[in-house]
Amino acid sequence: MAASWISPPTRTELIENLVSGVDRYNPSNVGILEDYLYHQIRSQEYDCLANLAILKLYQFNPDLYNPDVVINILIKALGASPLPDFNLCISLLDERLSNATLDEPDPLPSLLPVLHGLHLLLYRCRFPAFWRAYRSDQLEGLRDNYTVECAGFEDSIREVVIRAVKSTFTRIGTERLSLYLDLDSPEELKVYIDKLGWTLNSEGTVVNIPPNPDNQIEAIVVQESIKLPQLTKVISQAAKP
């Protein structure tokens, strides 16, 4: 679980060396990491540690700061909920960055609260509210300038939903699920759940979710297990003449 997060299989050796070595502090490598980010955006990959390395370079070298990159990193991190990736990125965004070096006004300060809000909605599993907020007119800028570029952004959010639903439900109403997934037409929903291997009941109103470790419950009585080291004193006493 954590292994693919620490080092995704899609990460190249070049990036691996940058992320794990001292070279990650070299400002002249920022271009390589930024290119890698845009590669992730195009090809639906995700590498949190590499993206954190970009933010680290920005933290130490404010003149490298590029708001578009930061926003894209945060957008990618949204899809990782409920893992703390989004918070880890925010932690590295240091003090208010002066925008004197930028040609255009910095879009980050206005978008940061928005992204924060979206992240919190996802973290609190308020999926319908997330889609409402995401589709609202106020967020047109975010959609048109950023998420539209990010291949499979909406699907990455749907995966967050699926993770939550899969572990909580054994059966879920189609109406509810389509709200969570923001898939209005029954056809779209059908295609989506077919892909997951989930099945509809005969009336088409309830989706059956196949069993997985999280949606199998069982009442267990935990019995204590006694380890040998706990008994060392007692046993050694018995061995005495």
Added chain:
Amino acid sequence: MSRPTLWSTADMDEDLADAVDVQLSMYAQQGQNPAIYDQLGTQIEQLEPLLAIQQHMAALAAVPDVVKSFVVSFHQAILNRDLPSITMFYTTTFPKLTDRFYSRTEWPEPEVIAPLLSSNEATEDHIHIFLVLYRDLYYRHVYSRLQPNIDDRFHSYENSCELFNYLLNSPSSADDESDEPAPVDLVLPEQWLWDIIDEFIYQFQVFCSWRSKVKSKTDDELMMLADGTGVWSSYSVLNVLYSLIQKSKINEYIVALKEEQGKEGARPAEEIAESISPYTALPLYRTLGYFSVLGLLRVHVLLGDFTLGLKVMDQVGEFLLGGSGFGAKTNKSSYTALPTLPATHISTHYYVGFCYMMLRRYPDALRTFVTVLNFFQRMQRMRSYSGYERKDQYDQIAKTADRTLALYAMCHSLVLPGSPFTRLDDNVTNTAKERYGEQMGRMSRGGSEALIAFEELFLYACPKFINANSPPYDDPEALASLLNVDSAETTEGSSPLPTDPTHRHLRLFLASAGAQSPLPTLRSFLHLYTSLTTEKLSSFLDLVKVDESDKVEGAEAEEEAIQEMMVLKQNSKSLSRVQGKADKGNDTIPAGVTARGSLLEGEMISTSDLNFVIDDNTIHIAESTIGRRYAGWFIKNTERSQRVLDEIRGSPLPRGKMGQKQGLPGTVATDSVAHAGLEVSAQKKAPTKTVAWGGAGTRATTDA
């Protein structure tokens, strides 16, 4: 780019060389009375050397004799590489003299005592390095007992750079031509080495927080800050730590140790070290390298990089958190090749645990805290642990332990009630309840009260976060605008400034904790049923809402309850280093059991004893309960009765009664005779036997 870069030691040399130059010119300006210097202006500069020497001689005359002889013997001890004496001077004599003569003033300036050091054996190099080490003590004293001014802040940085430069880049003495750096033949106690690294980071942190307060600076300070942008820069600090790690090859050393471990005929640690590099062969470098790894963890946490903090511990962490640290000596003999100091142990666990907390890996955080809090409790029981009879050092450790306890209390609430991880260690939990009981009560109830408690504890217990960069002191316009913005914001009475890193982390933490705040209530309802409809659950939840405006009706409320259930589900799982099943709730000592490998690794495990699933509109609930535990009770009492029995066997019979009853005064002369008497009397005289049993029994119970 004016910053020194990390990947090239050549750049660093340049920078350090600059620092030395600056330092020399600055020292020239620093006299006993700066006011006089200001008045005399340029004139003084020509006369300065002479004046300075006169002043120094006068100052030296004023130094008490006992201090003078201390300096001389201290220097001699370092020259002779006499570790026991150095340790004694460092841990005992220096603090004692400080209390006696310098509790409110600085120690004599290094220039003042310099004339004391010339002797036949001491080369210029020796004197130089002693002065650097002396200055290290001098500034540490200024930071801990007095208020450092900007000169002290700059100079302590330069002195640290000089010390590290000396250690890392001294040319080899045997072959001066090659200019290749070689290890320095210096011996210092582990405690001092830890203090050097610890203090280096502490001064960096203090400097950064002082630097970020733009308003209260004088013109002189502004000018010096504008010029000295490289001083205490994050890059330079990281540079030092990474250089020490690389020079000492500490990670390679630890990997080699691990490989050797458990092998037949494993090589001794010393031999392994020698095979790696001439630097690794010396304990000084190994120790510094190891402490630098721990220092790096701390710097990364201060800068808000919690993943990188754990990542630098990749090699070291397994050793440190494997329970084989100080005070828990195991038979892993090769691991003891790494130094273990109480201060190191506690501080490192504090930072590792904090990282886990910010990564929302509460089970791992709790385990880390339990390990170290247990350790601290053991340490408290040892009255005066050698080297820690000094109160200030002990106080610092106790402070960190107390903050760790606060973090423990927070995580204890965050894993949700009923989790097996709340029962990791009842002893620690009870201590936490004694100390932070009131906050723990509020945190576990959830709601807005809980958030206030979380905030209180977070602000008390969190590390002192810093900003990586200086405010733009070198750019007067930007600085002025920053000042204006600041004052505008404060007059509007808005929330704390966004520049404050502590509050940035606090907000993130509270957002996570806040998302969990309805869960205790939700859980308490689920607890009562084995199945219920979502509709019914939502009506219960509606009842507990205090605020009328929060109330929502029917389907919407039901929907909200279901979404909250998903939150509960996702919060009953967590990444954890310990492999899942074996530890699920039934292990009494998971603190010592850790998975191998990086601290970032882990598996998803369930952290809750209450499991549920939603079947369309019905919730099914299953609870895991813990069977009654007998083993601990039986083991404890078996051991206790064994102790009682041993005590009876080992003690003589009561003398007076023996003598009287048997009427044989001769038999009580020696213990062995008395024992012989016991056997006789036990058989023949029942009353004597009961007396002996009763006496020993009472003693044993009072002991327990």
